[in-house]
Amino acid sequence: MELLILSDHDTVQGSLDAAEKIKSRGLNIICPPAAEYKTEFGDIILVGFPDDLENHNFENLVKVSHDNNCKLLFPHPYHDHKNIEYMASKVDFIEVFNSRNSLLENKKALELAETAKKSTYASPDAHLLSEYKNCIVEYDVDKVISWHEILNHEWCFHTKVSTSLCNIYKSAFIKSLKSKSIVGFIKSSIKICVFCSFIKNIGSVKKRLTK
Numbered sequence: 543m544e545l546l547i548l549s550d551h552d553t554v555q556g557s558l559d560a561a562e563k564i565k566s567r568g569l570n571i572i573c574p575p576a577a578e579y580k581t582e583f584g585d586i587i588l589v590g591f592p593d594d595l596e597n598h599n600f601e602n603l604v605k606v607s608h609d610n611n612c613k614l615l616f617p618h619p620y621h622d623h624k625n626i627e628y629m630a631s632k633v634d635f636i637e638v639f640n641s642r643n644s645l646l647e648n649k650k651a652l653e654l655a656e657t658a659k660k661s662t663y664a665s666p667d668a669h670l671l672s673e674y675k676n677c678i679v680e681y682d683v684d685k686v687i688s689w690h691e692i693l694n695h696e697w698c699f700h701t702k703v704s705t706s707l708c709n710i711y712k713s714a715f716i717k718s719l720k721s722k723s724i725v726g727f728i729k730s731s732i733k734i735c736v737f738c739s740f741i742k743n744i745g746s747v748k749k750r751l752t753k
Contacts, residue, residue, distance in 0.1 A: 543570055543572065543683055543685070543686050543687070544569075544570060544572070545571070545572050545573075545689055545693075546560065546571050546572070547574065547576050547587070547615075547689075548576060549576040549587045549589070549615075550577060550578065551578050551579075552578070552580065553577055554591070554592060554593065554594055555594070557574065557575050557576045557577070558575055558592070560573050561574075572689045574590050574689045575589075575591060576588065576589040576590070577594065577595075578617065579595065579598045579603060580598060581600040581603065583600050583623060583625045583629055584622050584623030584624060585617055585623070586600065586603055586615070586616060586629070586633070587614070587615035587617055588603055588607060588612055588614060589612055589613045589614075589615060590610065590611065590612035590613060591607070591610055591612050600629065600632075613635065613690070613693065614632070614633040614634050614635070615633065615634070615635045615636075615663065616629055616630060616633040616635065616636045617640065617667065618642070618643050618647065618651070619636060619637070619650070619651045620643075620647040620651060621640075621642075621643060621647060627658070630654050630658040630660060631658055633660065634660070634661060635660060635661045636651060636655040636662055636663075637664065638662045638664060639651075639699060640664070640666075640667045640677075641665070641676035641701060642667045643667075661693070663693065664677055676701060677699055678700045679699045680697060680698050680699070680700070681696070682696040682697065683695050
């Protein structure tokens, strides 16, 4: 049995579409409805609620989760969040490895989970198809059970690579197009141009050194 938690930003539609595709192909994968909502404190993932929420207030997500037997996942706690300790006290799981984060950010996340006495998880935080392999999680499960039970089992993860800056900038660019954000488009475009220029200069230096 495999588990896929696909959480698009502010909508469960991606996870619903994935679940339908999985069912049509007869795959042995559980894909619960999920979405990553931007709250006043930062992003939080709600798993198990089948509809989009208009109210993205953190306390409302906590209430919806408790009232509907859902789970709250706290992604990359030390990246674009505030009131971190308070958020940690209210969620069910804290992400302690994210392939897009630095070693220090992941280390601090693990310490946060230990202090808050919360269950943990790991994720590739994939924004592009090629990034799913950046973190493969294995759960100690030997029979067909619910996604709730899978999340509560012992787990380990395998990773060989971190998400590149190039892919991070690419995903930001794609997000700006989808959200029709002019500011985001300009920022991500500049970053891509600067990054490509940097890589080109590095390549030129390497060529000169090898001559």
